Structure formats: structure tokens, C-alpha cells
Amino acid sequence: MTPCPRRFHVETLGCPKNTVDSEKVVASLLADGLVPAERASDADLLVVNTCAFIEVAREESIGVLLGLSGDRKEGAKLVATGCMAERYGDELAAAMPEADAVVGFSGEGSLSQVMLRRAPDGVRDLLELARPDPTAPWAYLKIAEGCDRECAFCAIPSFRGRQRSRAPEAIEAEARSLVERGVVEIVLVAQDLASYGRDAGESGALASLLRRLDTLSRDGLLRLRLLYLYPSEVRGALLDSMLGLETVVPYFDLSLQHASGQLLRRMRRWGSGETFLALVDGIRSVRGDAAFRSSFISGFPGETETDHEEMLGFLRSARLDWAGFFPYSREDGTVAAALDGEVPPGVVAERLRELSEVQDPITAALRDALVGELVEVLVDGPGDSEGGDRLGGRVGRTHREAPEIDGVVHLGGAAPGAGTLVTARVTSASGPDLEAVVVEPCGAERRAG
Numbered sequence: 315m316t317p318c319p320r321r322f323h324v325e326t327l328g329c330p331k332n333t334v335d336s337e338k339v340v341a342s343l344l345a346d347g348l349v350p351a352e353r354a355s356d357a358d359l360l361v362v363n364t365c366a367f368i369e370v371a372r373e374e375s376i377g378v379l380l381g382l383s384g385d386r387k388e389g390a391k392l393v394a395t396g397c398m399a400e401r402y403g404d405e406l407a408a409a410m411p412e413a414d415a416v417v418g419f420s421g422e423g424s425l426s427q428v429m430l431r432r433a434p435d436g437v438r439d440l441l442e443l444a445r446p447d448p449t450a451p452w453a454y455l456k457i458a459e460g461c462d463r464e465c466a467f468c469a470i471p472s473f474r475g476r477q478r479s480r481a482p483e484a485i486e487a488e489a490r491s492l493v494e495r496g497v498v499e500i501v502l503v504a505q506d507l508a509s510y511g512r513d514a515g516e517s518g519a520l521a522s523l524l525r526r527l528d529t530l531s532r533d534g535l536l537r538l539r540l541l542y543l544y545p546s547e548v549r550g551a552l553l554d555s556m557l558g559l560e561t562v563v564p565y566f567d568l569s570l571q572h573a574s575g576q577l578l579r580r581m582r583r584w585g586s587g588e589t590f591l592a593l594v595d596g597i598r599s600v601r602g603d604a605a606f607r608s609s610f611i612s613g614f615p616g617e618t619e620t621d622h623e624e625m626l627g628f629l630r631s632a633r634l635d636w637a638g639f640f641p642y643s644r645e646d647g648t649v650a651a652a653l654d655g656e657v658p659p660g661v662v663a664e665r666l667r668e669l670s671e672v673q674d675p676i677t678a679a680l681r682d683a684l685v686g687e688l689v690e691v692l693v694d695g696p697g698d699s700e701g702g703d704r705l706g707g708r709v710g711r712t713h714r715e716a717p718e719i720d721g722v723v724h725l726g727g728a729a730p731g732a733g734t735l736v737t738a739r740v741t742s743a744s745g746p747d748l749e750a751v752v753v754e755p756c757g758a759e760r761r762a763g
């Protein structure tokens with residue numbers, strides 16, 4: 315009699331970089347013969363990929379660990395990994411006796427290899443080397459680990475270490491294997507993406523990498539998307555390749571954090587509202603359909619009402635498609651932790667509200683402006699019962715929506731399968747999402763695999 319395969323459940327918190335690590339863990343478990351559990355409570359192995367970025371993320375990570383621990387079946391193993399496990403490993407292990415293992419990651423090798431090394435014997439046999447997970451038509455691809463910048467609020471360099479860029483040949487090989495299994499949109503991620511290759515003494519390495527990956531369009535790659543661009547680096551050859559290469563979508567995820575030059579200096583970052591606006595306007599003058607996303611911190615120590623007004627003014631002028639606002643979170647060991655000028659929580663909450671009040675109508679107006687337009691949509695898969703099912707069962711994204719981050723397009727009409735591009739006419743906008751009707755497939759045969 316064949317024994318039942320062991321079942322696993324992986325919970326991912328935090329940013330897309332964690333999703334990449336989780337995909338590797340999932341792939342390794344699949345390769346090892348485990349199967350996904352339908353419910354977490356059925357799993358023999360539970361892995362939580364935690365986030366330590368700010369206090370609320372840490373609280374959420376603990377909550378998820380405790381929740382899964384309480385619901386797990388007898389004998390199931392619980393493993394905490396990710397940023398929180400890396401940064402607060404000993405404290406987490408001491409505070410969470412419910413976890414059977416708390417394992418960090420290293421810059422070398424896959425997360426699962428590291429888990430293999432550090433996990434206790436009880437879970438050791440459940441974890442093996444990574445293989446790709448063959449499900450979605452898009453995938454994240456991590457091109458570097460770590461960061462050489464010293465932003466005053468950020469603890470990431472202290473536990474992710476200095477930047478270590480992967481070799482272009484290795485990245486291309488991974489991209490090729492993704493395309494071979496049907497991935498048509500590759501989302502490049504790193505802590506500081508635009509500095510790719512600088513640790514190897516190369517300048518312009520990201521532009522070269524994009525040209526290299528762009529050639530995979532011959533094999534079926536449709537889109538390359540870049541996340542986390544430090545704004546000072548979006549120029550020259552990189553900007554040319556982002557605007558000129560066939561596969562690179564005109565989506566600019568600029569890591570701005572604030573718009574007051576004075577406060578940005580205090581944050582130890584580059585730029586000002588004027589330079590950011592010049593960058594956005596310059597790109598728009600070449601690509602009128604370029605989409606912009608950024609995130610901003612409110613309440614950094616010393617932020618004055620004038621700084622805050624500058625940020626509001628910038629948002630009104632820049633009219634970004636998407637923006638996220640986060641309260642400043644004091645992180646041990648950072649430069650900002652020792653700064654004076656704490657902004658009272660009530661003031662931060664008020665400023666966050668004002669920022670959203672300015673940005674939300676801008677995002678909504680930009681979405682509304684698409685109604686009636688023809689857009690090119692990559693079909694991601696079946697929709698949910700609220701949108702996609704009602705309209706015909708498909709959900710997708712234009713170049714304006716990054717997977718898992720921005721809105722989606724609910725498709726009506728005869729939409730082909732996941733991984734295909736269609737031309738659709740936008741019929742309505744609702745919150746971040748659009749509804750559209752397929753007009754014609756475009757490039758429907760281009761999907762590899």
C-alpha cells in the first residue's frame with residue numbers, strides 16, 4: 315500500500331522578496347514528494363515566512379505563528395523563517411516555544427538548504443532542494459541580496475548584509491527555466507534593484523542584464539517588471555532600457571520615502587520633491603502611458619508641518635498611479651533610532667489620513683480615465699466570485715498593475731487561458747480594479763509551454 319504523501323502549508327508575510335523565498339521552499343517540498351495541504355490544519359509541516367520590517371509586521375507574524383500553532387494537527391511541525399527569524403532568531407525561539415524551528419537565511423544557497431542545516435531532526439527530512447513551482451504565468455526573480463545603502467530608518471542592511479549580486483548567467487538561466495515552464499512575466503526584485511552589479515564593481519549592470527533577459531522574448535517572455543528602484547539611479551542606460559526594450563513594461567516603482575529635501579537628508583537619502591517631479595515628468599514626456607508607484611514614510615523624527623506640506627504638494631503635482639503611506643517605525647540599531655524630534659502618534663495618524671485624502675482621488679481619477687480605453691491585459695487566471703467569475707472567469711493585469719501589489723483587471727468576454735495577452739476595452743473602474751471586455755486576443759500564441 316502506498317503511504318499518504320506528507321502535506322505542507324506555507325504562509326508568506328511581508329514583501330515580494332519573501333514570496334520568492336517561499337516559492338523556493340514550496341518548490342523544494344514538492345520536489346521532495348510532499349503535497350500542498352488543502353487547509354493549514356491538515357498539514358504535517360507548517361512554514362511561516364515572517365516579516366520584520368515594522369512593528370505591525372512583526373505583530374502580524376507572531377499572530378500567524380500562534381494561529382497556525384493552535385490549529386495544527388497532532389504531530390505537525392511549525393517552522394518560522396524569514397526576516398523576523400533572521401533578525402530576532404534567539405528572541406523569537408525563546409518567546410515562541412510553539413515553533414519547532416526558527417531558521418534564518420543566508421545569502422548563499424536556497425532558504426530550504428539553510429533550513430536543512432539548522433532545523434532540528436524532526437523536520438530535517440521534510441525539506442530538500444528547490445525546484446520551481448509550476449503554477450502562475452508570472453514569477454519573481456531575485457537578482458541580488460542585501461543592501462549597501464544606509465537609510466537612517468532601515469534595519470535591513472544590518473541583517474540582510476551587504477549587497478551580493480547574482481551572476482547574470484545564473485539569472486538568465488533561472489529566467490529561461492521560468493519561461494520554459496510557462497512564465498511570461500518576470501518581476502525582478504532585490505533590496506536595491508538599480509544598484510545591481512555595483513558590488514562586483516560594474517556600473518550599468520542592470521541595463522545589460524535587461525538587454526540579456528529581453529532576448530528571452532524569442533522564447534515566449536512577454537514582460538519584465540522592475541520593483542524597488544532607488545530614484546537617483548533611474549537615468550542613463552537604465553532609463554533607456556526601461557523605455558526602449560520590448561519586454562520591459564513602463565512601470566516605475568520608485569522608492570521615494572518622502573518629498574522634502576531637508577527630511578530626505580535626515581533620512582540619509584537622495585532627492586527632493588523637485589528632482590522627483592522632474593524625473594516623473596521626464597519619463598512621462600517619453601512614455602505618456604508610464605505608470606508610477608511609490609511608498610512614503612510619515613512621522614520620521616524631525617518631520618515638520620512644512621515637510622509634510624511638501625509631501626502633499628508633491629503628491630498633487632506628481633499624480634502617481636499608486637502610493638503607499640506608512641507610519642515611521644523606530645527600529646533598534648538604526649541611525650534614526652537615536653534621533654530626536656519624535657512626532658506624536660496622533661499627529662502621524664492625522665498626516666497619514668491627509669496623505670490618503672490627497673492620493674486616493676488621484677488614483678481613482680487615473681483609473682476612471684482608463685474607462686473606454688483599449689488596454690493590453692495579461693491573463694493571470696480565473697477570477698474570484700466577486701469579479702472574474704461574474705464577468706467570465708478571468709482576471710489579468712495591464713502594465714500598470716504589478717502582481718500582488720496593485721489592482722487587477724476583471725475580464726469579461728471570451729478570454730483565453732492564463733499567460734496570454736489580450737486587448738480589452740475598459741468598461742468600468744472600481745477602487746483599484748478595472749472591469750474590461752476582451753476585444754481580441756493579442757499574442758495569444760506567444761505563451762511558451
Ligand code: SF4
Pocket residue numbers: 461462463464465468469470471505506544
Ligand atoms: S535602500 Fe532600501 S533596503 Fe537599502 S537601506 Fe535604504 S530602505 Fe533599506
